[in-house]
Amino acid sequence: MPLRDLLTGGIVAVFGAVLLLFGNHLSPGTAVRMGPGFVPRAVAIGLLLVAAGIIARGLVSYPARRADQPAEAPIQWRGAASIGIGILAFAALIQPVGLIASAMVTVFVSSLAQQGEGLPERVVLAGGLAGVAGLVFSVALGLPLPMLPTLS
Amino acid sequence: MELLGHLGLGFEVALTWQNLLFCLIGALLGTLVGVLPGIGPATTIAILLPITFDLPAVGALIMLAGIYYGAQYGGSTTAILVNMPGESSGIITALDGHQMARQGRAGVALGIAAIGSLFAGTVSTFFIAGSAGTLSELGLMFGPAENVALMVLAIVAVMVMGKGSVLNSLAMVLIGLALGLIGTDVETSKARYTFGIAELRDGIDFIPLAMGLFGISEILRTLETPGNGDVIKSRISGLWPKWADLKASALPILRGTGVGTVLGILPGSGTLLASFSAYMLEKRISRTPERFGKGAIEGLAAPESANNAAAQTSFVPMLTLGMPSGAVTALMIGAMTIHGISPGPQVVTQRPELFWGVVCSMWIGNAMLLIINLPLIAIWVSILRIPYRRLVPAIILFCCIGAYSVNNSTFDVVVLFAAGLFGYVLSRLDCEPTPLLLAFIIGPMLEENFRRAMRVAHGDAMTFIDKPISLTLLLAAAGLLLITLVPGIQSRRAEVFKEGSS
Numbered sequence: 001m002p003l004r005d006l007l008t009g010g011i012v013a014v015f016g017a018v019l020l021l022f023g024n025h026l027s028p029g030t031a032v033r034m035g036p037g038f039v040p041r042a043v044a045i046g047l048l049l050v051a052a053g054i055i056a057r058g059l060v061s062y063p064a065r066r067a068d069q070p071a072e073a074p075i076q077w078r079g080a081a082s083i084g085i086g087i088l089a090f091a092a093l094i095q096p097v098g099l100i101a102s103a104m105v106t107v108f109v110s111s112l113a114q115q116g117e118g119l120p121e122r123v124v125l126a127g128g129l130a131g132v133a134g135l136v137f138s139v140a141l142g143l144p145l146p147m148l149p150t151l152s
Numbered sequence: 153m154e155l156l157g158h159l160g161l162g163f164e165v166a167l168t169w170q171n172l173l174f175c176l177i178g179a180l181l182g183t184l185v186g187v188l189p190g191i192g193p194a195t196t197i198a199i200l201l202p203i204t205f206d207l208p209a210v211g212a213l214i215m216l217a218g219i220y221y222g223a224q225y226g227g228s229t230t231a232i233l234v235n236m237p238g239e240s241s242g243i244i245t246a247l248d249g250h251q252m253a254r255q256g257r258a259g260v261a262l263g264i265a266a267i268g269s270l271f272a273g274t275v276s277t278f279f280i281a282g283s284a285g286t287l288s289e290l291g292l293m294f295g296p297a298e299n300v301a302l303m304v305l306a307i308v309a310v311m312v313m314g315k316g317s318v319l320n321s322l323a324m325v326l327i328g329l330a331l332g333l334i335g336t337d338v339e340t341s342k343a344r345y346t347f348g349i350a351e352l353r354d355g356i357d358f359i360p361l362a363m364g365l366f367g368i369s370e371i372l373r374t375l376e377t378p379g380n381g382d383v384i385k386s387r388i389s390g391l392w393p394k395w396a397d398l399k400a401s402a403l404p405i406l407r408g409t410g411v412g413t414v415l416g417i418l419p420g421s422g423t424l425l426a427s428f429s430a431y432m433l434e435k436r437i438s439r440t441p442e443r444f445g446k447g448a449i450e451g452l453a454a455p456e457s458a459n460n461a462a463a464q465t466s467f468v469p470m471l472t473l474g475m476p477s478g479a480v481t482a483l484m485i486g487a488m489t490i491h492g493i494s495p496g497p498q499v500v501t502q503r504p505e506l507f508w509g510v511v512c513s514m515w516i517g518n519a520m521l522l523i524i525n526l527p528l529i530a531i532w533v534s535i536l537r538i539p540y541r542r543l544v545p546a547i548i549l550f551c552c553i554g555a556y557s558v559n560n561s562t563f564d565v566v567v568l569f570a571a572g573l574f575g576y577v578l579s580r581l582d583c584e585p586t587p588l589l590l591a592f593i594i595g596p597m598l599e600e601n602f603r604r605a606m607r608v609a610h611g612d613a614m615t616f617i618d619k620p621i622s623l624t625l626l627l628a629a630a631g632l633l634l635i636t637l638v639p640g641i642q643s644r645r646a647e648v649f650k651e652g653s654s
Contacts, residue, residue: 008581012323015330022345026337031611034603036337036344043329050323057319073376075580080372083548084573087368090552091565099553106552107545113375114541129546133553143557 005058009051016047079113086110098146099138103130159281162508166516171214174207175513178215179520182222187229187532188543189236190374193463194479194586196223198362199547201487202554205359209491210506214513216487217467220480221517224423224463225269225525228456229532232261241423241459244431248444248451255447262529263393264401264449266522268457272409273518276464279413280471280511284500287472291497294473296605297615301625303598306475307591308629309419314584318636321587324578328591329598331356338600351563358486358593360555360564364571365578365585366479367551371544372576392526401453404434408454412461419469419477423462430458464514471507472497476594479586486593 019040029035086109093102108126111117117125137143165171181203185196200219204212231242232249245265252261294302311321334345335355346352393401408430415426434454435444444451467484469475474495476482485495493499493506500507525532555568575585609615616622 004581008320008323008583011577011581012327015327019330019333019345022347026342026344031613032607034606036340036342039599039602040330040333040344043326043333047323047326047330050319050326053319054323076372076375076576079375080573080576083368083372083544084569086545086548087552087565087569087572090549090556091562091569094552094556094565095562103549103553106549110548111541111545113544116539117541125542125545129549133549137553137557143553144560145553145557 003058005054009053009055009058012047012054013051016044016051019044019047076113082112083110094145096149098148100130100134100147101149103133154285155281158285158504158508159512161504162281162510162512165210165505165509166214166513171211171509171513172516174211174215175218175517176520176524178204178218179222179225179517180524182219182224183226183229183521183525183528183532184222184535185219186223186226187535188226188547189230189234189536189540190377191223191370192227192242193220193223194483195366195370196220196226197480197483198359198366199551199554201359201362201483202558204487205490205558209488209493210509212487212491213484213506213510214517216484217510217514218517218520220463221269221273221460221514221521224460225266225521226532228265228269228459229262229525229529230536232265232452233258233533234536241427241455244424244427244455245452245459247431248446248448249456251445251447252449252452257447260393260397260449261452263526264397264453265456266525267393267398268401268405268408268453269460270518270522271405272412272457272459272461273464273515275409276413276416276461277511277515277518279465280468280514281508283468284472284507284511287468288497288500291473292501294497294621295619296601296608297619298622298625299601300598300605301616301622301629302473302475303594303601305625305629305632306419306469306477306594307587308632310478310587310590312632312636313425314586316582316584318633320581320583324583324585324588325591328588328593329595331361331588332592332595333599338596339603349563351561355596356567356592357558357564358589359490359558360567361571361592362483362486362589363551363555364568364573365575365589367547368568368572369575369579369585371547372572373579374540375544397449400449404430404450404454405457407433408457408459409461411454412458413465415458416462416465417468419475423459423466426458426462427455430454460518467510467514470495471510472500474499474597476590479589482586482590482593489593 023037023040023044026037026040027035028037028041086106089109090102090106093105104126107129108122111122111125134147138145138147181200182196185191185199186193197216197219204215207215227242228245228249230236231246232253235246235250249261249265252258307325311318311325314321334352336342336353337344343353411430411433412426415429431451431454434450435441438444438450466477466481469477470481470484474485474497476485488495493503551568552565555564556562558564578585605615606613616626
């Protein structure tokens with residue numbers, strides 16, 4: 001699958017390029033006294049070489065490897081989006097509105113990852129899990145998580 | 153008897169009620185999460201890491217070990233009952249275990265798996281106790297150059313033993329090293345790649361990274377195959393195997409334990425190689441090899457024992473040399489570092505109570521699993537019947553709270569998000585997260601030792617080849633890399649994974 005190798009190589013190359021670009025000011029030092037920039041440069045060069053290797057492999061083996069590729073499961077766009085937004089919502093909400101409300105939002109949004117459940121069920125699940133989380137983490141384990149919005 | 157003294161100390165530590173409780177909670181939670189279809193031990197540990205965070209170091213490691221065994225046992229339960237193993241070695245368990253379950257012998261299969269695991273756990277605990285001293289003495293002779301060579305060997309071994317292309321694994325290692333660079337340079341206190349973000353000054357926290365790479369991305373992968381698989385519907389009864397079953401599995405358990413104990417020590421090999429080899433061995437020496445894959449009890453007993461023995465002896469290089477041999481031990485090393493213990497040979501001498509306590513609690517954990525799981529099996533089965541769509545939000549919420557609570561930082565939740573999506577992309581691209589995480593965790597140690605070794609040798613890179621131990625380790629790493637280039641072995645390697653995943 002050339003596309004897959006090209007994509008992998010691209011990601012790897014981006015890491016290498018970022019290391020080089022943003023590590024430019026770090027001094028590599030000498031062999032006896034290595035500075036903070038030596039290992040980053042070495043890793044960056046390694047990343048770029050490996051990226052080139054992966055891309056080359058993708059281009060070379062394109063016709064040969066196509067036949068035995070099993071059919072891929074479709075990408076979970078819906079799942080990735082709702083779970084991703086669910087996690088980000090938690091990050092955004094936990095400090096301003098507290099555990100209960102942010103847990104409800106996270107559970108509700110991430111439950112949208114899968115079909116097959118009605119709105120009332122999702123709401124009940126969100127409320128139930130938020131309640132359990134509050135009991136387990138705030139009350140039983142005593143984590144310093146604010147349960148409710150802090151009024152200030 | 154030095155050994156008995158050590159074990160005495162270990163049991164003294166492990167048998168305090170707090171540590172027994174930690175072990176029990178770990179085993180229970182590990183089974184609870186490990187039983188979920190498609191979730192393997194590394195993912196379970198990653199998800200549950202935050203709860204061990206506030207415990208004392210010994211308790212945290214004991215609980216993590218308990219989680220690991222629990223997750224393994226839970227995974228076997230799922231493999232037998234649903235044919236949806238959470239990790240690669242569970243695939244071997246499922247071959248005959250699930251067939252037994254289909255023939256109405258699910259109870260016997262679960263019982264034999266538990267008994268075999270306990271036996272293997274007992275033998276390998278003694279093995280660890282016996283060999284740890286010698287290995288750590290060897291480790292104490294290591295200077296920075298030898299440490300570098302050892303870490304290189306660990307990384308290469310994980311690359312070679314993982315599935316998929318070695319080039320991809322190398323890319324993952326380098327990305328892991330790159331992510332490990334973020335933060336303040338230890339020697340010069342210069343900020344590297346922090347992009348002006350205050351939270352990055354101490355580097356990326358490994359807990360949200362591991363949770364995202366393993367937990368979140370694993371969940372997204374499981375969403376790709378809808379449904380729970382078919383859970384065995386009939387009531388499970390007769391967990392205690394009949395005398396004939398015990399007799400038929402006694403020798404396979406013994407052989408599996410031997411195979412697993414030895415293969416588990418090898419860096420990077422993990423449990424898949426152990427259970428696969430044990431299965432093949434049984435099949436080869438059996439007088440009726442055609443029964444394998446159709447519910448042969450030997451085909452379950454041997455790999456389950458091997459699996460557990462290897463899971464346990466894989467702790468040997470981690471505890472004695474500070475070298476992780478896979479995702480699970482890499483996570484444990486990360487946890488040790490959080491608790492201010494620098495992993496390495498000095499742990500045995502400086503923190504004997506920690507070392508021996510953890511070793512002894514391994515055995516206790518195994519015994520607990522047998523005791524708690526046989527009566528609780530009905531609960532695990534009912535968890536298997538919960539629709540996956542209700543479990544997913546619960547796991548996500550748990551991960552969010554866990555990531556947040558480590559430092560009370562919303563930034564860590566954002567890391568969880570990024571690592572989760574990145575992990576999903578990587579797994580879609582056939583890149584394994586294990587080498588990445590391993591390199592991320594040992595990267596900083598590798599750099600520190602490398603720079604120190606070069607300074608000691610006055611900038612002469614030949615120091616890595618001049619020292620005999622370092623040379624041997626580097627040659628071993630080179631040998632492993634070369635092996636993958638041999639065409640015969642390459643196809644054999646593909647075959648192992650193919651057999652494993654079909």
